[in-house]
Amino acid sequence: MSTAAAPQSVIDLRSDTVTRPTPAMRRAMAEAEVGDDVYAEDPTVNRLQSRAAEIFGREAALFFPSGSMANLTAIKTWTRPGMEVICEAMAHIYLYEMAGVAAIAGCMPNTVPAPNGTLTWDLIEPLIRPHIYYRSQTALIELENTHNMHGGTVYPPAISDDICERAHAAGLPVHLDGARIFNASVALGRSVADITAKFDSVMFCLSKGLGAPVGSMLVGSRDFIDKARVTRKLLGGGMRQAGILAAAGLIALEETPKILHRDHENARHLAEGLAKIPGVSIDPAKVVTNILIFDVNPSGRTAAEVYAELAKRGVLCGPTGKSTIRMVTHYDVDRASIDRALATISTVLAAKPS
Numbered sequence: 001m002s003t004a005a006a007p008q009s010v011i012d013l014r015s016d017t018v019t020r021p022t023p024a025m026r027r028a029m030a031e032a033e034v035g036d037d038v039y040a041e042d043p044t045v046n047r048l049q050s051r052a053a054e055i056f057g058r059e060a061a062l063f064f065p066s067g068s069m070a071n072l073t074a075i076k077t078w079t080r081p082g083m084e085v086i087c088e089a090m091a092h093i094y095l096y097e098m099a100g101v102a103a104i105a106g107c108m109p110n111t112v113p114a115p116n117g118t119l120t121w122d123l124i125e126p127l128i129r130p131h132i133y134y135r136s137q138t139a140l141i142e143l144e145n146t147h148n149m150h151g152g153t154v155y156p157p158a159i160s161d162d163i164c165e166r167a168h169a170a171g172l173p174v175h176l177d178g179a180r181i182f183n184a185s186v187a188l189g190r191s192v193a194d195i196t197a198k199f200d201s202v203m204f205c206l207s208k209g210l211g212a213p214v215g216s217m218l219v220g221s222r223d224f225i226d227k228a229r230v231t232r233k234l235l236g237g238g239m240r241q242a243g244i245l246a247a248a249g250l251i252a253l254e255e256t257p258k259i260l261h262r263d264h265e266n267a268r269h270l271a272e273g274l275a276k277i278p279g280v281s282i283d284p285a286k287v288v289t290n291i292l293i294f295d296v297n298p299s300g301r302t303a304a305e306v307y308a309e310l311a312k313r314g315v316l317c318g319p320t321g322k323s324t325i326r327m328v329t330h331y332d333v334d335r336a337s338i339d340r341a342l343a344t345i346s347t348v349l350a351a352k353p354s
């Protein structure tokens with residue numbers, strides 16, 4: 001028998017997408033009743049879709065293999081090639097979805113930077129194109145809540161409601177990239193149905209903070225979801241015995257929202273610890289959900305250097321710029337791991353830059 005100490009496990013703070021399915025999810029997957037979902041005959045997928053629609057107070061929902069495909073389906077369903085989509089300058093659909101808005105939906109993103117990633121009608125209105133036949137037309141407005149690259153920030157519901165109302169008055173639909181809408185709901189203490197009621201379509205992910213291995217949902221009116229099903233098939237997203245995945249999704253949807261507050265508490269604890277480390281710049285008060293972005297510029301090191309040093313010591317994170325790093329808390333990292341990550345970051349930044 002070896003007397004060497006067991007190696008400490010890796011602390012993976014790159015994303016909340018890295019969670020592994022819980023034993024309950026694995027059991028449900030093994031036992032899932034399935035059918036062919038392209039014929040809409042998978043009972044577990046149908047149950048997940050009904051439940052998602054019910055939770056969001058909508059007529060219908062559709063299961064997708066990824067959030068990117070669900071966003072793209074919504075965009076393609078609401079638009080025609082040659083039109084424009086208004087979104088924030090660091091929106092996930094703009095920066096991280098392979099330019100699908102342009103490459104596949106054939107639309108031009110029309111972006112504007114917003115403080116905290118929170119668009120307002122004053123920022124959006126000047127981007128709406130006039131109804132002139134020789135100008136490209138605005139087809140859709142897209143918001144992101146929580147906003148990933150602004151550090152998990154949450155839309156004040158009064159602002160997103162106002163945008164939806166004014167967009168509707170201008171004849172425009174509004175799609176929500178709510179990959180982490182349950183995190184926003186927990187931070188606000190209001191239901192997802194309540195904070196998303198005015199949007200025309202909502203995408204949310206089962207595979208982020210909710211912890212399912214795969215899957216995202218699109219919710220909306222029956223008419224919109226019927227059209228979205230056609231678009232999903234066009235994109236190659238018609239799945240067959242997908243109940244195996246939906247079974248884990250159902251558990252994620254029912255069980256995880258109750259414990260998401262822990263991820264937020266851990267993120268705040270991490271941010272408060274980081275704020276005390278010389279060489280790190282972060283405002284912990286801005287960390288309201290499970291994502292934090294901090295700057296290592298005061299340390300004289302680049303994000304890539306810090307990332308590489310942390311990785312060697314078993315702490316994984318994601319550089320997001322020359323000196324900025326993102327960390328995301330999730331149910332596979334507990335408070336002890338956060339404290340261990342803080343100690344490691346402190347050691348790395350205390351060492352002389354090479």
Ligand code: TLP
Binds near residue numbers: 017067071
């Ligand atoms: N985000 C991933 C990366 O792509 C950056 C992550 O690790 O955070 N909308 C938002 C706001 C997202 O954060 C993501 C994934 C998606 C959509 C896309 O979801 P998937 O990865 O399922 O296509």
